[in-house]
Amino acid sequence: MTGDGSLWIAGLGPGPAHWMTPEAAAAIAQASDVVGYGPYLDRLPLRAGQRRHASGNRVEIDRARLALRLAAEGRRVAVVSGGDPGVFAMAAAVLEALEEGDPAWRALAIEIAPGLSAMLAAAARLGAPLGHDFCAISLSDNLKSWETLARRLSAAADGDFVIALYNPASKARPKRIFQAFDLLRRRKDAATPVAFARAVGRADERIVLTNLGEADPGLADMSTLVLIGSSETRFVARGAARPWLLTPRSYGAAR
C-alpha cells in the first residue's frame, strides 16, 4: 500500500452531461481508474490512459471493494453512480465494504461528489410535485420484507407525504409495485395525481400522468421514477401542453 491513493464516489446525475456537476466531472477527469456499471462508463468521455473497470448492475458491493482495493494500492480511483451516490447507491455500498473490510481502508482519503437524484430531475420536468414534504422509498431491496415495506408505505400515506418510489420494477420482486399500489389505493384518494417519469433527460424519456385510481403499475420499469401526490398535489393546466404537477409550499392554504 502506497498511502497516496484516493477514492471519489461521484454522482453522474440522471444521464445528460448538463446535469452532471463540475465537481463530479473533475473527480472523474483526475482519476487513474474509473469503476462503475458498464453502461454508465460508456457515457463518460474517458481519456487515454484511464483504466476502466466495468461491472454489472447487481454487484455494488463487489464494485465498492474493488474501488477500495485499488485506492489502497495507491491508485486515484473514481467510482461512479447514476443519479446521486448517496440515494440508494454507491456511497452506502462503499461504507458497508469499508466497515467489513481491511482496517487500513478506513485511513483512505475518500470524498463524495453528490449528483442530481432521479426524483429531482423528474420533478423539474413535471413542475413542482416535491414542493412540500415528501419521502423516497426504494422497492428494490431484496432483504426488505413486504411487512417492512408495507409499514413504510402506510406511514407515508398516514403522514400525507408525496411519495417517490425508486427502483419500482425489480426483476426479483416484480409484484412489489402492484402490491404497493394496492396498499396506497386503500389509504389514499383515487384522484391523487400520479406520474411515471421514465429515463428523464435521456433519449427514451417518457412521462405518463394519471391518478392513483387509474394508474397501471406495469408502466414502471427499472428506469422509472414513480411519484404519488399528497392530498394537496394537483394538476395546473397549461393549454395544449401537458399540465404541470404542483404540491403547494403551504399546507392547507386556500386554493
Add this chain to the structure above:
Amino acid sequence: MTGDGSLWIAGLGPGPAHWMTPEAAAAIAQASDVVGYGPYLDRLPLRAGQRRHASGNRVEIDRARLALRLAAEGRRVAVVSGGDPGVFAMAAAVLEALEEGDPAWRALAIEIAPGLSAMLAAAARLGAPLGHDFCAISLSDNLKSWETLARRLSAAADGDFVIALYNPASKARPKRIFQAFDLLRRRKDAATPVAFARAVGRADERIVLTNLGEADPGLADMSTLVLIGSSETRFVARGAARPWLLTPRSYGAAR
C-alpha cells in the same frame, strides 16, 4: 406581450460553483433578467446588460409574479433558487402564481433546471445517511399547524424513515425545532444518530454529529439541514477523522 418571452426556474445548488449544473449556469447566462433573493444574485457572475431583480427572502410569491410578468413582456427571465427549485422553493411558488394569475401566463415557455438540494450535499459530506428510505420535512411553513407537522413527524418515526428537516429555525416559529425533537425523542431511540449540517460547501460550513438523546436543537439555524437517522443508521469510525454516517442499503441486513 410579445410572445417570445421565456422563464427558466434555475437551481443554484447549495453554494459553490462546482455544485451548480451546466444547465442552470446556461439558463442564467442566456437571461436578459435574473430574479432572486439578493445574496443569491450576489454569488452569480452576471454579465453587463443583464438586469438584476433582487428581493428579500420572504417574498417568494412576489418574486414569482415578477418573473412571470417579465416573461410575459417578452423578456428572457431566469428566476434562481438556492438548492433545488423543486424542493420547498421557487418552482412551486411560480406554479402557484401561475394558477392565480393572468391566464396568458399559462402559455409561457417555462423550464425548470434542477439543482442539488441541501440534503444531498449534506449527505455527501456525512457519508451515506440517505442510503435507504428517507423523508424530507420543512419546518418553515407558517400555515402548517403543529398538528399537521406532528402527524408527519410521527408518521416518519413510525415508518422508521431517515428524516431530513429543512428550514429548521423559522423566525416566526422558533420553538418548532424543539417541539419536533421532543416528539421524535418519545418515538425513537435516544442513540439514533443526528447530524446538524450547516452551510455545507460554503466558507462557514459546520458539521455537528450527535445523537437524538444529546442533540441541542438550538444548534439549527436557517442555513442548517438536520438529519435524523433510522433504526439502522450508524457511525463508521475512520481513525482521527470525523466518523462517517451510514444507513445501509438493505433493511435488516446483518451487520
